[in-house]
Amino acid sequence: MAAFLPPTLSDTIIALSTPPGAGAIAVLRLSGPSAIGITDLVFHGHQLADQRGHTMHYGTIRDEGRIIDEVVVSLFRGPRSYTREDVVEISCHGSNYIVQQLLMLLVRCGARLAEPGEFTKRAFLRGALDLAQAEAVADLIAADSALSHQVAMQQMRGGFSRELRDLRARLVQFASLLELELDFGEEDVEFADRTGLVALSQEVQALVRKLLRSFELGNVIKNGVTTVIAGRPNAGKSTLLNALLHEERAIVSAIAGTTRDLIEDEVSIDGIRFRFVDTAGLRDTTDVVESIGVERTRQRVQQAAVVLYLFDITSTSPAQLEAEIEDLRLPAGVSVVAVGNKLDVASDDEISTFSARPDTVLIAASRGDGLDELQTALLEHVRGAGLDRTGSSTIVTNLRHARSLEATIAALDAVLVGLATGAGTELVAADLRQALGALGEITGEISSDDLLTSIFTQFCIGK
Incomplete structure (x- = not known):
């Protein structure tokens, strides 16, 4: 992959790599063969072309003698850079006007505005990252809890990729023996031990299924634990939401049926992100708008990971509570x-x-009593499902990866069926190639331009 360099890699690209808006500093990043030369045209300080990589230089950026800003330039020479190209990062004052002036000036000098994710795409194309690691970069930027950060960091450092490469390497050895048999097809020789291939296919399937099972967990880590607050009207659901969020997010009223639509917000509890959903009170009603809210509540409950069923201690019997929870008709796996x-x-x-x-x-809820105990109970439920599994454990968080793993299992099923029924070597070899292809798509060993475009356009500009 790294040997094939599309024509666009001959361009030098530039983008703002810090969030837009006024701030103390902003960082403009250039990458490409002319990154240093273009910057030297406008930078007044040390001649960057004569400087070593991994050095910083103070000076001014000027446009035909007019000083635009005082800056610090960081110089990274390829291949010891993020993209493995020459990279220059210009730290300037975080004024929108200054940023736009510098961007326009450097584009006039020969740089091209970068597309979304183009810096990371170049890192992938030049072999600095595989595709799974590149996607983990976007997850790391988006991480907003300790767990999502830890999982993204583990994947970006190649833990998931190493596991996949080990699986793929073992299958490649058998695939090459099957291909060799096809070359000697007329001589009826058998190089690949069929019994060993069955055992290996079953072992790889078991490992892939384990990875696939982790996707449900990974999806929760990435997107948060959907926690629906349900109950009858006036049970205090909106008051509880406000107490959990430490802000007046929902309207609280003694009038039953005040909440008629879903109200959602997030909070991190002990490093785990919870998405709390306040809902309309569950009851029979002739009010058209309220009935729509009740129906939405029932739909949202079915999508929850955890349901907090709120009830009034002073007006509910144990039998009523059991009947109301039973009436939710929760799918298997939803904690209550x-x-x-x-x-x-x-x-x-x-x-x-x-x-x-x-x-x-x-x-x-109105006084905050018992909230610590409630948060502890929530953490016990999600951790009981394995949500604190991190460290060396590989957790799949990407839907594309999950689909490729499913395709791997299906292809290995076909391999096992072929071996059990005495299918021809060419059919078994074709199914094994399908399994290898599905695994290879995750890390980018096998990829298409459409796939790469789909992945990298989801990145922010400047990364």
């Missing part, structure tokens, strides 16, 4: 935490009725 509210006004008998119930937390 029953949350008894209004602890502050409940009698001792009402409190004791529910205090010993499993998976039940008692709170006073």
